[in-house]
Amino acid sequence: MTHAVIGWGRLARALVPALREAGETVVIGRRLPGEGGLTHAEAARQADWVWLTVPDDHIAATAAALPWRPGQLALHCSGATPLSALAPAPAVAGFHPLKLLAGDAGLAGAHVGIEAGDAHRPALEALALALGLVPLRLPTPMDAPARAAYHAAANLAASGVLAVLAEAQSLWAAAGLAGADALPALAPLTRGALDTALARGLTGAVSGPVARGDAGVLARHRQALAAAGLPEDLLLALAQRQLALAQAGGRLSETQVTALRAHLGKA
Numbered sequence: 001m002t003h004a005v006i007g008w009g010r011l012a013r014a015l016v017p018a019l020r021e022a023g024e025t026v027v028i029g030r031r032l033p034g035e036g037g038l039t040h041a042e043a044a045r046q047a048d049w050v051w052l053t054v055p056d057d058h059i060a061a062t063a064a065a066l067p068w069r070p071g072q073l074a075l076h077c078s079g080a081t082p083l084s085a086l087a088p089a090p091a092v093a094g095f096h097p098l099k100l101l102a103g104d105a106g107l108a109g110a111h112v113g114i115e116a117g118d119a120h121r122p123a124l125e126a127l128a129l130a131l132g133l134v135p136l137r138l139p140t141p142m143d144a145p146a147r148a149a150y151h152a153a154a155n156l157a158a159s160g161v162l163a164v165l166a167e168a169q170s171l172w173a174a175a176g177l178a179g180a181d182a183l184p185a186l187a188p189l190t191r192g193a194l195d196t197a198l199a200r201g202l203t204g205a206v207s208g209p210v211a212r213g214d215a216g217v218l219a220r221h222r223q224a225l226a227a228a229g230l231p232e233d234l235l236l237a238l239a240q241r242q243l244a245l246a247q248a249g250g251r252l253s254e255t256q257v258t259a260l261r262a263h264l265g266k267a
């Protein structure tokens with residue numbers, strides 16, 4: 001079987017070597033192919049499976065411009081885009097790696113959301129395993145609210161964490177500490193929290209002043225934000241969620257919960 005990968009971006013640069021290592025034949029189609037390269041149409045004509053690894057907003061237009069023939073399968077790797085974007089193709093599927101790809105990051109180890117009918121799901125699940133991915137069966141077709149919730153979950157788990165770290169970096173600077181040390185010092189805390197959560201679940205992993213019922217420490221955190229001229233909305237929203245986790249884990253007495261709620265309610 002031959003694969004055409006349309007668009008040479010971050011996802012393609014991880015997918016193509018993985019496909020080739022798994023023994024698959026791959027051709028690449030580019031908008032501006034260099035010497036000896038292939039256009040989108042030239043690559044697609046050679047392929048059984050055509051992967052549209054272009055920006056989400058350009059999947060539909062790119063699919064519409066390809067010369068489809070019976071028997072081909074069109075795939076995209078977007079968690080946010082409905083399969084209808086691939087509509088001109090004779091068959092369609094989604095293969096969405098749950099991984100933030102940048103630099104040399106490979107695909108292996110990630111889960112991959114697979115949205116496909118019975119005709120293609122088994123082959124896609126087998127390919128996922130061959131690429132070192134963990135196949136995750138998505139409802140097919142996935143309705144718009146479910147897709148939005150699924151994609152929001154993935155985004156929160158990746159870039160949402162980066163936004164939290166950016167806030168932590170600002171507080172680090174407010175403490176007068178060297179900015180260059182912030183991420184190397186803070187990121188291992190994030191990794192440790194994740195490792196603990198994977199081992200014990202979120203409710204078993206949550207720690208810090210909220211999980212301990214230390215309302216006084218939380219108050220001083222809020223004062224630090226005010227002194228630094230930083231908004232407290234993120235800290236308070238996260239404290240509310242940590243309180244819910246600590247409560248669900250049976251970590252706090254009713255008195256502590258009431259005290260923390262009263263404190264957070266003053267926001």
Ligand SMILES: NC(=O)c1ccc[n+]([C@@H]2O[C@H](COP(=O)([O-])OP(=O)(O)OC[C@H]3O[C@@H](n4cnc5c(N)ncnc54)[C@H](OP(=O)(O)O)[C@@H]3O)[C@@H](O)[C@H]2O)c1
Nearest residue numbers: 007008009010011030031053054055056058077078100101
């Ligand atoms: N990056 C990730 O972490 C990640 C993770 C999971 C899923 N995905 C999904 O993978 C797909 C590709 O994302 P990506 O991050 O690889 O994007 P990207 O790095 O921006 O690359 C997309 C490629 O598409 C081509 N392209 C750019 N503008 C285009 C246009 N207007 N029309 C047609 N082609 C265009 C370019 O390749 P040429 O110059 O070769 O034409 C570009 O390198 C998206 O659906 C995304 O949601 C990405």
